[in-house]
Amino acid sequence: MNETAVKREMETVGVGGRHFGDRVFKGVTLLMALAIFGLVILIASQLLRGSQLSLHKFGWRFLTTSDWDPVNGKLGALAFIYGTLVTSAIALFIAVPISIATAVYLTELAPLWLRQPLIMFIELLAAIPSVILGLWGIFVMVPFLRDHFDPWLQKLFGFLPLFQGPIYGIGMLAGGIIVAIMAIPIITSVSREILRSVPGLQREAAYALGATRWEVTRIAVLSYAKKGLFGAVILGLGRALGETMAVTMVIGNAPQIVASLLAPGYTLASVLANEFNEAVTPLYLSSLFEIGLVLLGLTVVVNALAQLLLKTFAGPTVKPQH
Amino acid sequence: MRKRILSIFAPSLLLVLFLIVSCSKSGAPASGGAAAEPTNTLSAQILINGAGSTFDYPAFSQWFHAYAAIDPNVQFNYQSIGSGGGQHQLLNQTVDFGASDAPMTDEAMAGAPGKILHIPVVVGGEAICYNLPGSPKLKFDADTLAGIYLGQITKWNDPKIAVLNPDVKLPDLPLVVVHRSDGSGTTFIFCDYLCHVSPTWANTVGKSTSVKWPVGLGGKGNEGVAGQIEQLPGAIGYVELAYAIQNHMTYAEIKNAAGHFVPCTLDTVSAALATAQIPEDFRFSMVNAPGDNSYPIAGASWVLIYQNQKDPVIGKKLVAFLKWAITDGQKLSTQLDYAPLPDSVQQRELKLLDTVKY
Numbered sequence: 225m226n227e228t229a230v231k232r233e234m235e236t237v238g239v240g241g242r243h244f245g246d247r248v249f250k251g252v253t254l255l256m257a258l259a260i261f262g263l264v265i266l267i268a269s270q271l272l273r274g275s276q277l278s279l280h281k282f283g284w285r286f287l288t289t290s291d292w293d294p295v296n297g298k299l300g301a302l303a304f305i306y307g308t309l310v311t312s313a314i315a316l317f318i319a320v321p322i323s324i325a326t327a328v329y330l331t332e333l334a335p336l337w338l339r340q341p342l343i344m345f346i347e348l349l350a351a352i353p354s355v356i357l358g359l360w361g362i363f364v365m366v367p368f369l370r371d372h373f374d375p376w377l378q379k380l381f382g383f384l385p386l387f388q389g390p391i392y393g394i395g396m397l398a399g400g401i402i403v404a405i406m407a408i409p410i411i412t413s414v415s416r417e418i419l420r421s422v423p424g425l426q427r428e429a430a431y432a433l434g435a436t437r438w439e440v441t442r443i444a445v446l447s448y449a450k451k452g453l454f455g456a457v458i459l460g461l462g463r464a465l466g467e468t469m470a471v472t473m474v475i476g477n478a479p480q481i482v483a484s485l486l487a488p489g490y491t492l493a494s495v496l497a498n499e500f501n502e503a504v505t506p507l508y509l510s511s512l513f514e515i516g517l518v519l520l521g522l523t524v525v526v527n528a529l530a531q532l533l534l535k536t537f538a539g540p541t542v543k544p545q546h
Numbered sequence: 547m548r549k550r551i552l553s554i555f556a557p558s559l560l561l562v563l564f565l566i567v568s569c570s571k572s573g574a575p576a577s578g579g580a581a582a583e584p585t586n587t588l589s590a591q592i593l594i595n596g597a598g599s600t601f602d603y604p605a606f607s608q609w610f611h612a613y614a615a616i617d618p619n620v621q622f623n624y625q626s627i628g629s630g631g632g633q634h635q636l637l638n639q640t641v642d643f644g645a646s647d648a649p650m651t652d653e654a655m656a657g658a659p660g661k662i663l664h665i666p667v668v669v670g671g672e673a674i675c676y677n678l679p680g681s682p683k684l685k686f687d688a689d690t691l692a693g694i695y696l697g698q699i700t701k702w703n704d705p706k707i708a709v710l711n712p713d714v715k716l717p718d719l720p721l722v723v724v725h726r727s728d729g730s731g732t733t734f735i736f737c738d739y740l741c742h743v744s745p746t747w748a749n750t751v752g753k754s755t756s757v758k759w760p761v762g763l764g765g766k767g768n769e770g771v772a773g774q775i776e777q778l779p780g781a782i783g784y785v786e787l788a789y790a791i792q793n794h795m796t797y798a799e800i801k802n803a804a805g806h807f808v809p810c811t812l813d814t815v816s817a818a819l820a821t822a823q824i825p826e827d828f829r830f831s832m833v834n835a836p837g838d839n840s841y842p843i844a845g846a847s848w849v850l851i852y853q854n855q856k857d858p859v860i861g862k863k864l865v866a867f868l869k870w871a872i873t874d875g876q877k878l879s880t881q882l883d884y885a886p887l888p889d890s891v892q893q894r895e896l897k898l899l900d901t902v903k904y
Contacts, residue, residue: 293758295751362773370778390720392778394763477727477764488763494727498766502630502729502755504654 271520274513277506286514292479292495294503299511301518303479307396307489308522311471312464314400314485319407319464320457324446326408327415332441343416350409358473361402366393366474369401374486389484392476396489399475403464411460414534418452419445455533462527465519468493492519592863597625598632598645599731600767601786602668602847605879606645609871612878616870620863629731630755636662636850642860644850647731648755649829661853663902664828665895666846667871668884671815672736673790673797674843676782677775678702682714687801688743688834688842694721694782696746697761702780717780724774724783727764729756735845736784739833784843787815788883802842803834814841815885824891828898844885851902858904865902872896 278286282299289300326346330339370393377397381387422445430444446453476488477498492515503509596606603626610622627635629646636644637658645667655662674686690706693699699706703716726733737753751757763778765771768789775781775795787810790797799807808814821837824830834842849868855861872895876886887895 291758294756295754295758362777366777390722392722392763394774394778472727472766473770477766478759478762490764498728498764499756501628504630504633504651504729504755508756 268517268520271513271517275510275517277510278514279510281507282511282514286511287518290479290481294499294505294508297505297507299508301492301511301515303481304490304492304495304515305518306481307399307475307479308465308491308493308519310396310485310489311399311403311475311491312461314397315403315407315464316457316461318401318404319411319460322404323408323411323456323460324415324453326412327419328441328446330412330416331419332445333437346409346412349405350413354406354467354469355473357402357405358470361398361470361474365401366398369393369398378486385483386485389482389487391486392488394474394476394488395484395486396475397485399471399489399491400485402470402474403467406467406470407460407464410463411456414456414459415453418449418456418534421452422448451533451536455530458526458530458533462523462530465523465526466493468497472497492522592620592859593623594620594643594860594864594867595623595641596632596643596645596849597627597635597641598850599629599647599847600626601647601670601731602645602884604788604882605668605875605884608878608882609867609875612875613867613870617863617866620867622867628729629734630729633850636852642851642864645847646850647845647847648734649848650850658852662850663853663898664848664850665868665872665899666828666887666891667849667868667875668879669815669819669832669844669846669887670884671787671810671812671818671841671844672732672784673787673795673810674782674800675772675775675785675790675795675797677779678719678796679717679779681796682711683796684714684798685710685801685807686798688739691800692740692744692747695723695725695740695760695762696744696750697723719780722778722781723759723762724765724771724778724781725759725762726767726771728766728770729754730767731755731845731847732768732784732786733757735833736843738831738845739843742831742834787812787885791883800842802838802840803836804838804840806838808839808841810841810843812880812883812885814839815844816888818842818844819846819885819891820888824894828895853902855902855904861902861904865899869896869899 278299282289286299286301287305288302289298290302290306291298291300292303293299330342334342370391374387374391374393374397378387378391426444426448427440430440435443471491472494475491475494477490477494478488479490479495480487482489496512496516496519499508500512503512603624606622606624610624613620613622624645625631629648632641632644632646633650633654635641637654639659649664650662674691676684678684684707686707687710690699690710693706700721702719702721708716734753734755737747737751737757740751741748741753751760763774765774765783768785771783772785772789772793772795775783775785776793785795789795790810797810799809801807802818817837818832818835818840821840822830822832822835828848830846832844832846835844851864851868855864872887872892876892880886
């Protein structure tokens with residue numbers, strides 16, 4: 225059948241097709257898709273149900289107070305939201321330049337024989353379990369930070385409140401670095417796909433105008449792919465927000481809001497991992513549910529934003545890669 | 547294309563196979579234990595489920611393994627999800643017994659479908675470990691500990707610490723306070739002690755499995771706290787004695803209620819239990835116990851069971867196991883650095899176990 229005939233056929237009987245088997249096929253795949261959708265709805269509704277007590281008691285104050293006192297029933301999530309945002313910001317600050325530079329190298333500059341092994345190594349980084357990274361963090365990274373890196377930072381930038389205060393090694397900076405390590409593979413992979421989808425004509429046009437290698441990359445590739453790269457970064461951010469075990473091990477778990485990056489902090493995911501098991505009173509448990517709800521909401525918003533950006537960049541020419 | 551896939555896939559596959567082979571050769575058969583016992587698979591294997599405290603999990607593991615030789619018809623499954631989890635699951639009746647480092651409160655027990663018995667099975671002391679150059683032996687008393695954890699004492703060479711340790715040259719290091727980040731019975735016992743000895747602590751912080759700490763870094767689990775103490779010079783924190791011994795940490799002598807400085811050992815912890823006031827329902831606190839040789843920061847871990855057992859077969863097996871654990875099983879738990887239950891307490895518990903109805 226030629227193309228128009230196929231189109232006419234599809235219009236008359238629908239995408240499912242007129243065969244019974246095809247309709248069953250359509251039904252089963254629809255069921256699977258709905259199941260996933262249903263699972264997300266189920267999780268969200270369970271979180272909502274569990275946090276009713278806390279929502280009624282604290283209302284919006286929950287998001288604006290940083291007091292976390294389970295014994296006296298005064299609970300507020302601001303310190304955790306602050307910690308999550310700060311570690312994510314540090315992580316992006318470190319990961320984005322590294323990832324985008326790596327992606328550019330892999331697509332534009334690397335010799336062909338080097339590309340596959342490099343890609344494999346980056347994917348291997350993504351495969352390292354969070355806990356292993358946390359152990360490495362405690363035993364290798366934290367002593368290094370405490371003895372060498374943090375004092376150096378404090379010497380150079382100590383006039384900024386960001387780097388003042390006692391140095392433990394363990395703290396927001398350590399948490400941010402660990403999350404950066406976990407976000408790099410994702411941002412690199414997606415950026416690579418985005419950069420690969422830039423039409424060759426763009427590069428050729430830039431070369432034709434006499435641009436150097438760097439100018440071609442900057443003008444023809446990076447600025448064309450800006451929105452898509454931004455989407456890749458947001459996707460990495462989505463991963464960063466949810467990291468739990470590795471962050472818990474190196475962040476110090478102190479629910480406080482201080483300006484210094486060298487001070488210990490606490491994230492939404494860490495407090496859930498630490499305190500959920502032993503939460504004995506209903507209000508305490510309900511507050512932890514609400515923290516889960518906040519985290520879910522944050523993650524959903526960030527991921528939706530990423531998808532939107534990737535789609536508007538990619539358009540009809542590129543298939544979304546997952 | 548196929549060649550390329552093979553060239554990447556094959557070495558990784560070989561690596562994985564190599565790791566599996568080398569790990570299985572060196573893997574200890576300790577976990578083979580109860581599950582691999584050649585029992586009569588045709589007879590009814592009774593499975594008893596428990597959940598709760600992480601503190602007594604090593605003791606339970608050892609006991610289940612040894613008990614399989616005594617009664618091969620019963621198997622145990624224990625999940626160390628934490629004391630709070632243990633209490634929850636018992637209330638929901640998804641497990642046959644719970645294990646908790648903190649006794650259940652009256653409100654919690656009011657919501658239970660039946661009367662719950664508290665059976666102390668192990669006793670543990672909490673060592674105050676620290677990381678100082680030279681690892682000197684230090685002494686602390688209640689005021690200094692409370693001052694440190696309230697954030698009032700911030701340096702190691704503070705006069706309050708120096709007056710207790712005249713022979714030691716204390717460095718000018720800042721005190722890095724370490725506590726538990728997760729809810730835990732260990733925290734409950736430590737805060738219980740601080741509440742007893744410091745009115746300021748009792749009024750501001752209180753005691754629970756999870757509190758609002760005035761200062762300090764949080765580590766997850768005893769292992770997290772121990773890890774942070776080992777990594778940070780000038781750190782001080784509380785860990786279960788078993789962890790402190792097995793990780794060769796330096797820990798302090800604490801002044802008890804009678805005014806003596808006692809180290810944290812199995813004997814001093816048992817001595818504390820022998821002198822502690824134990825009510826009929828066994829929901830006791832043994833911190834700051836009287837007695838010359840008592841170590842002040844210690845607590846018991848309880849097994850929680852319903853007095854009316856729904857299933858008589860499981861109930862009888864469970865009670866038989868518990869009776870063994872609190873008598874003969876204590877020899878095994880002392881090997882794991884838990885303090886043994888004194889005889890007087892064992893006798894009272896046996897009587898309590900006799901009241902279980904099936």
